[in-house]
């Protein structure tokens with residue numbers, strides 16, 4: 087058994103990263119400034135998207151998008167229940183109704199077939215999620231959304247480094263990325279809004295900072311009046327330079343991070359091929375480059391004779407951390423009670439919600455760490 091605890095994720099931070107944040111602190115300009123501008127520039131170049139706006143979180147980005155699309159009472163938004171709670175919470179907080187689409191059982195992503203029955207005359211947006219580092223079939227989903235005249239917004243929180251037929255995820259259309267500490271790069275907390283729509287970019291740039299259209303740094307460097315006026319009420323969602331300098335440095339290491347994630351995932355997949363109790367996710371054909379944000383398995387609870395929660399407990403007792411991405415949103419207390427959805431409404435979502443588990447995967451992990459996870463899993467399943 088392992089002597090030390092292996093977390094399921096840990097950010098890769100170097101001494102140079104720490105010094106760079108220290109330099110920003112000593113510079114006299116710690117909020118949105120030159121580092122945020124440089125991070126936006128390099129990010130937009132990396133993704134291949136004309137506009138990138140750095141924010142306090144991906145959730146902040148989603149909030150601004152819902153606002154920019156004027157989504158409110160009487161409106162419906164189609165999104166999976168197999169997702170992080172943030173998008174669904176924001177839809178509800180906007181006064182709109184989330185309409186949950188079921189997912190493909192083995193990719194955990196919505197498909198044209200699962201979203202088709204969710205459209206109504208009230209539908210105002212479709213928000214698919216790119217899951218675990220693979221790409222959703224955006225070409226097909228966008229085709230259907232266009233046909234219905236409804237905007238599509240991509241939750242790309244897991245998809246930094248993910249490529250599909252059209253290049254990097256988020257190169258076209260409107261998307262959000264997250265820099266929470268478990269994501270492929272981190273800024274502590276942070277997110278990036280990306281779009282190829284000039285008007286949308288301008289609106290988000292304004293809404294992120296009180297509706298002023300310029301942030302403090304723009305006002306200073308571009309000589310605009312410090313008395314810049316409110317064009318519409320906005321929020322306070324800008325990214326600090328302390329966070330941005332970290333993001334900039336992490337972005338430059340992203341390809342290296344993802345190469346290691348790929349190698350670790352390959353090692354997991356190799357032994358999984360001989361383990362009937364654990365099913366990996368399927369990799370969709372349209373994913374030409376996988377970012378391996380998460381390494382997820384589904385426990386065949388009948389074959390294993392234990393529940394997923396017992397499986398996770400067993401790993402914890404053997405000094406191995408795991409994650410759960412995600413517990414279906416529609417079965418969480420508030421949504422169960424307010425939407426009255428019964429178990430059975432979204433069969434593939436529910437089947438996975440009871441069986442998924444994320445095993446440790448992060449760039450600084452070693453191949454021996456993978457082997458120690460395998461050992462522990464074998465031991466648990468042999469009992």
Ligand SMILES: *Cc1c(COP(=O)(O)O)cnc(C)c1O
Nearest residue numbers: 143144145170243264265266277
């Ligand atoms: C992490 C995550 C988010 C939210 O990102 P934050 O930066 O924490 O707001 C949104 N959607 C998915 C699928 C995520 O995993």
